[in-house]
Amino acid sequence: MTGQQRTRVDTVFDAIFQLILSGEIPLGGVVNEAALADRFGVSRGPVREAVKALQGRGLVTKEPYFKARVVDLSVHDMIEIFQLRESVEGMSVKLATLAMSDEAMQRLLDDFEQAGGNGRVLDLHVRIAEESGNSRIQSLLCDELYYLLRLYRARSGSTPGRHDNASAEHWQILRAMKARDAELAESLMRAHIARATEALQRLLDTESAQPPPEAAKGRRRKETEA
Amino acid sequence: MTGQQRTRVDTVFDAIFQLILSGEIPLGGVVNEAALADRFGVSRGPVREAVKALQGRGLVTKEPYFKARVVDLSVHDMIEIFQLRESVEGMSVKLATLAMSDEAMQRLLDDFEQAGGNGRVLDLHVRIAEESGNSRIQSLLCDELYYLLRLYRARSGSTPGRHDNASAEHWQILRAMKARDAELAESLMRAHIARATEALQRLLDTESAQPPPEAAKGRRRKETEA
DNA sequence: GCGGGCAATACTGTTGACACTTTTTGGTCC
């Protein structure tokens, strides 16, 4: 029985992540080891390791003897993440365009046509990362950055007015991939993400012009403006 | 006393990393919690968390109930890392070129001129990442990828015949940065790393043509060729 | 002699208790 053995650390990890996504533990909120251990019916050990893993993925910040806190994702953080995504996803689509077999390419197009672009926005990006053939890029995008994106979107919703454009841009990228034009696909992907970054930049400008009207309930924001 | 409090986990983390770098724990070798705990005079708890942190940084692989092993960095892994570096460091130098103050730029040039390009090769890359102003890119490069690079180089030495070219390429990049030509700096950096990637690719080709002469002592390579 | 099954071993996963640090609370002095 050497199959997919799930230890309690993994279970607790997912459980805490769900708690964060659902907002039960708000962004910037404290993560109490003992309370969580009691809630999940395990000892503090697994909870400790799960929190450590969350810290390793950048979802939780913590220093010795201080309370662990869920990361407080500001718009500025998102801009940093999008700058990173722009470069990495450009490489991702470039590699995928060069590496995919004709069959895999056709499958990707079919899947996306079937979904009609109505699938979840990240699906295409995930699929491309998986097809890049570079496991490290795939891990960075799918296991680290997209977690943070989901977290941010769960809080603030997607940037409005972007969704319709995004679908058209996705089709452009797919066409370039099918034509095996790796350079074009990279440029289109980078422009696609850069455009989203600019939207965030505008949001940051308006936000700093007029202070946020109301902090979400349960938030602690004191050190954000420092 | 709210200073830089170092917990035992941090100490053990560094100690194990040094053990790996020095080769005392060979690449692919097992990491025994109890033995390390006994050696460092601590309990298994801190060792466990340190190993978990090393796992989070990709230096150790592990699955439940199996022994933890130091990652076995193949040339193929290095190629993946260099592809990732090519995209991220391109963005890094682009952002740094746009963000650095004139003073910081001059300081960077002075430091590098003083070192005469004889400094450790990674220093320039580290400095650029620090000046990019993007903390996530800095963390990815300095806290994750460069660890793996040091590990790989400690085992196999730098790719021969590259060192002299690299210095000239570094100066080209610095000139582009000083001229505030962000696009050129990005292109040069990407070409710089792509060239190193090609050297690795050639190494991979010759290595697969003639099987490696001798596995390093203490290595376990059984599952690598699968 | 050799392969399959079974007991002994070694190691990892988990737990509850104890030690140390931070935070809060209450009281005192100015």
Add this chain to the structure above:
DNA sequence: GGACCAAAAAGTGTCAACAGTATTGCCCGC
């Protein structure tokens, strides 16, 4: 009334012991 100090409370860091799983070595049947 407010600032400062001390003690209690809360929470994290560490430990040693126990439980569960993979590995190793051995014996038996062929």
